[in-house]
Amino acid sequence: MTDNIKTLPLIPLRGIVIFPEMIIHFDVGRSKSILALEEAMLKEQKVFLVAQKEAKIEEPDREDINLVGTVCNIKQILRLPGDTVRVLVEGENRAKIIKYNKEEPYFEVDIEVLEEENMEDKKIQALTRKVKKVFSEYVRLSEIIPMEAIINLEDMENSGELADIILSYVPLKQNKKQELLETYELTKRLEKLLYVLNNELEIAKIENKIGTKVKNNIDKVQKEYYLKEQLKAIQEELGEEDDINKDIEAYKRKITKMKLPKEAKEKVMYELKKLERNGNYSPESNVVRTYLDWVLDLPWNKKTNDTIDIKKAREILDKEHYGLNEVKDRIIEYLAVKKVSNSIKGPILCLVGPPGVGKTSIAKSVAHAVNRNFVRMSLGGVRDEAEIRGHRRTYVGAIPGRIIYGMKKAKSKNPLFLLDEIDKMSNDFRGDPADALLEVLDDEQNSTFRDHYLELDFDLSNVLFITTANRLDTIPRPLLDRMEIIEVSGYTSEEKYHIATNHLIKKALEEHNIKDKTITFSDSAIYTIIENYTRESGVRELERKISAMVRKAITEMLEKNKEKINITSTIVSKYLGPQIYTYDTAEKEDKIGVVKGLAWTGYGGDTLPVEVSVMEGNGKLQLTGQLGDVMVESAKTAYSYVRANAALYHIDGSFYKDKDLHIHVPEGAVPKDGPSAGVTMATAIVSALSGKKVKHNVAMTGEITLTGRVLPIGGLKEKSLAAYRAGINTVIIPKENEKDINKIPKSVQKKLKFIAVDKIQQVLENALVGEMNNGN
Template identity: 65%
Template sequence: MEELELINKKTMPLLPLRGLSIFPHMVLHFDVGREKSILSLEQSMVNEQLIFLVSQKDAKIDNPIEEDIYHVGTVSKIKQILKLPGDTIRVLVEGISRAEIIEITQHEPYFQVDVLEREDTSIKDAESDALMRKLMESFEDYVKLSNQISPEVVVTVSDIEEPGMMADVISSYIFLKQAQKQELLEAFSPKDRLNKLYGMIQYELDVLRIERKIGVKVKKQIDRLQKEYYLREQMKAIQEELGDKDGQQAEIELYRKKIDKAKLPKEVKEKALSELGRLEKMGLMSAESGVIRTYLDWILDLPWSKETKDNLDIKNARDILESEHYGLKDVKERIIEYLAIRKLNEGMKGPILCLIGPPGVGKTSIVKSIATALNRSFVRMSLGGVRDEAEIRGHRKTYVGAIPGRIINGMKHAGSKNPVFLFDEIDKMSSDFRGDPADAMLEVLDPEQNNTFRDHYLELPFDLSKVMFITTANNADTIPRPLLDRMELIEVSGYTEEEKLNIAQKHLLPKQIKEHGMKEENLEISEAAMRDIINKYTRESGVRTLERRLATICRKAATMIVEENKNSIKVNPKNLVKFLGTPRYRYDVSEKKDKIGVVTGLAWTAYGGDTLPVEVSVAAGNGKLELTGQLGDVMKESARAGYSYIRAHTDILNIDKEFHKNYDLHIHVPEGAVPKDGPSAGVTMVTAMVSALSNNPVRGDVAMTGEITLTGRVLPIGGLKEKALAAKRAGINTIIIPVDNERDIQDIPDNVRKKLNFILADNIDTVLKNTILKG
């Protein structure tokens, strides 16, 4: 489009506009009240009715100066002047053309300016036609969306053929900010004006669409609320005509049908109907009605008579338990026994088992497998940190927001009265001023009492006798004795290396490979590498850390497959460091050297067995006995008992009778940062003290465990299986154990037991004869 511009120089009065802009071809009326502006109007009537209208930069300024007004405005013609009451004049003007101030020739008593009047003329071409069409389309959309402009305006505007004029007319109709209007006024080129206006109108269309969307959404909400209100009022009127106030009778009848349909015990049904009668009398708007409704809902949601049918197929149960867990022989056998007896006596009460063992050996997961094998619902309740008796029994419904305890809640979620109910971490319960939850558990876990378990909220007897309760714990010592007496203890000991190897190869590795999006052929871990992972990168009785280590290998293998385009990764002892880094643990492999005052003991921890070297040094002194290595009170007492035994038997032991006056003994158990306690290191400390005092070495290929008494008797200890495994790992083949632990030798896996030589000792003399080497 070829654009031409006609420029004329004119002198005329100026009138500043506040918050207004006028475009060429636009007719506008406004009120004038400032004295200076009125004088400008009077002068313009003399000057061919022409006046220069320009906007103020700040509408709040009453007496603008040159810097307060824009330099581009509109030459306009005054069409009509009407005097209003109060010295105000209403003016009707028509915009003629754009103009730019050259100079303000007069400031008082009114503004007079020299301006360059710019009248644009243009020759239309394809580009200008396209711009005009797009602008017209947008303006039509704007008129439809705004609902504030008459549709006839569109017809009027569409008849305009000049680009600049079309832009000016449309600008006068759409909502624009003052700065945007001024920007359009200052666009002297028609093409530039069309482009800028098109951008502005597009933005305004977006705003209008969002406004309409919000408006429709709000209207829908209002309409819905009005509709609901109208329907409620209608319903009230209908119910009043029928004599059914507020629909109460319909709800009461619904509850009554549910109560009749549910197979509730007699006492429960009577209580439910009694509460329903109270609800009917007090009305739905009463504050108490909500409490009664909630109570009735709880009664109706509980499985008072619903049971799942047990799957008593013993072969199927064996297959499920074996496929999902390796080892755990005692637990599996106990479940099979239960199934066999249930098959013979269907009225048998559910057993209450307690699985005791270290973390990560599969206590919780095997309970899920038991539920699957029995075809029962499974409910788990963690008791770790529970310290409020109301957690078990619930709160009385007189309290605001009262709910039943977690036992009843669990039964509701189970949906049957004979689920497998797991109480996890029963040894982690504690108590405070709100009561002892362990006391509340006494009724739950007593087969003679739990058929009438009463929750404080329900205040009704609920039969828990058909529930199979299984509890788990890491340590039986912290379980209250009355509670422990109600449970059948099954010890789930830690896994041997062979068992861990089988679990890793058959269960953990396939599971991790699948979870990491790989196939079995993508990753191969050799048996030797797997043994190194078990021994050098984990130290636990269970397999949780082992599974995490395998997950680490899978992640690194997946990265290598993606980055290096490999199809398979093989892990062996040589490249294992690349996947898992430097080995984290080193088992204390015995040096098998005979040393004076150094004896290898055996210890049990929550993470399995371990070797426990004990060192004794003798120095000149006055009989002081020093104990270091973070020893607990029981271990210190064992050391003192052994010290007293040695003092009483110096003749037999060939030790200086006056050693307790002339020498100081220092007993140290290495790894001083790790707390140690228990009586089973008694024989170890006595042997080390005798060796140091007699200056005779102790056999380095022997390890020992046992509690010592003042008379030299060796008392039994616990955790023999774990201790035997620790001795084997350390390369020790001979173990001295108390004679009363002979029965526990059969619990040690055959492959370990055959490689160990057990020496049974009932007295410390037997221990010393088999360990102290005479010089």
């Protein structure tokens, strides 16, 4: 399959033809189209949109659908009442259907993307200039298209894109638009477009001429009276007079009741007059209605009353979350300061931690504690600034950004607004969404936040913003500077046990409508699920496994007529199959060149064994195990240190000439990176070259320098838990990490002996069997 051949879900459109570069929203109500839309969201958010030959056909088959359509990128989806979905798309390329793969439960087709050759010869240049000139004249005469359309097209150099954008503005019948969409050759398309524009221009000139003649013959009062009477008569004939008058009166009552800010009131009154003047069937009337609905649905003056009760807040946090004491303490301090200072302003809290540890639910609990409405906005994958600030109204199908949408959903001007996954934003040619968030999260600027669609100042200074992230290194520095970081670390097995017994099991039983004590879990069963069927820092997978156990238990009760089931570790193995995960265990004997390191991953802590083998050779250093750049540099640093200090450890100083070293980190399919394996590699190299064995009950972590200094690392809590699970009783850590030992659970601290070092000589003293000449 070539790059131009793609397989995409297809949605047939009624009465709409979409061109490349066109941004438009439309409603999807047919079940097949909704299924195709859901499939498209799973496949790079691409969908193929084609117009039906006859709009009146409710359930079209392949004969009722045109062959040529447009590949579109889905920008936004909004679910409306009544099983209808509103979709915002952006056209990308023309494409032609090659074959239908399936028609049920939705259309899926193979398409050929038609990439036109933009041959800028003299004829195309001449046609392009003529098209621009005629379109400019048409816009000036027509009241349908805004003048901004001319400005947007002036600097456009690509003739094909220019033609498609102009076609999206010009009101044409569907069959004419489809004909122009199917015209691949650029010269012919420009010629047809020029013919269409000249025809529309002539019509516009005649309308203008009639308008001028009427204007010259009727004075102002007569003109207004005549036009109003004429409009009234037309509306009576169409049966819409009552409807539009009722709508306008409803808008006016709403405006009066809302007490809008001065700027907003002036703007909506101007738009209301435009609606009254244009009538129901003007192409612009729906645009005006949509704008008015957005402005009037926003909570300009609605607020909820804060009830910051510190004792109640503590009770809610303790009830809804187990552990996380440091996080709870910081949030309680945050609320206490707000209560005493009676100030809205304060730092933006950023909860940072692995997936599934409860960052989002903590934010919900804070909203519950302070009696604020909760609204969540996911920033994962957002790469367009317009997602935050909205699209300007000059674009077809423009809508506000997600901030304004969130405020509308919150229904109050002081909600708790959660910006989820702030570390997963990206940027492209359409702008950087992080730049737009700088204004949103700055309490000196956000009182006058201006959405491109509304073009009105909206006050966000009363909003309590909380953000979440899995990591900090991908958050832009200016944005990070506006936030206060609160680390939410992973849970220990003991904490997961309490979360399961106090929350997850009860939740699963309630969801499946099971009474208490009908299905029970033994302690051993819970620990078996935690340690052998999940490997994560949070509890999402644990929750899924518990739900799976409950479902299987229900099935067994019904099949075997049992009234109760007590789930034990044996039943866990029966329901969930063989153990998925087994933790690395400590070696049973001392070995040469094999050292147990400690690592931190997105799933929590783990052991990281390092093996070094010495062979006859010519001084080559080989590294395997899918090591990242930083880890490779750590290995080279450790190698250079040992080579520079070989005499101190009774190592032949010429080993780099006649010995090859192979450093391997097992589980080669798993990528590994980071500097904290430096001391582990240095110890393994010294052991392999000196012939001294490494103690099997020792694990270590720390970064090494060329001078033998041991530098601090992160994730000590998770790494210590990994050592504890592996049966290791001695952990060597950097001296500067001693302060982090108090973050480790007491039950784990009692089982481990921590040795704090600041030089590699101290590591070797405690890790190698026998005496070691350390030197100075």
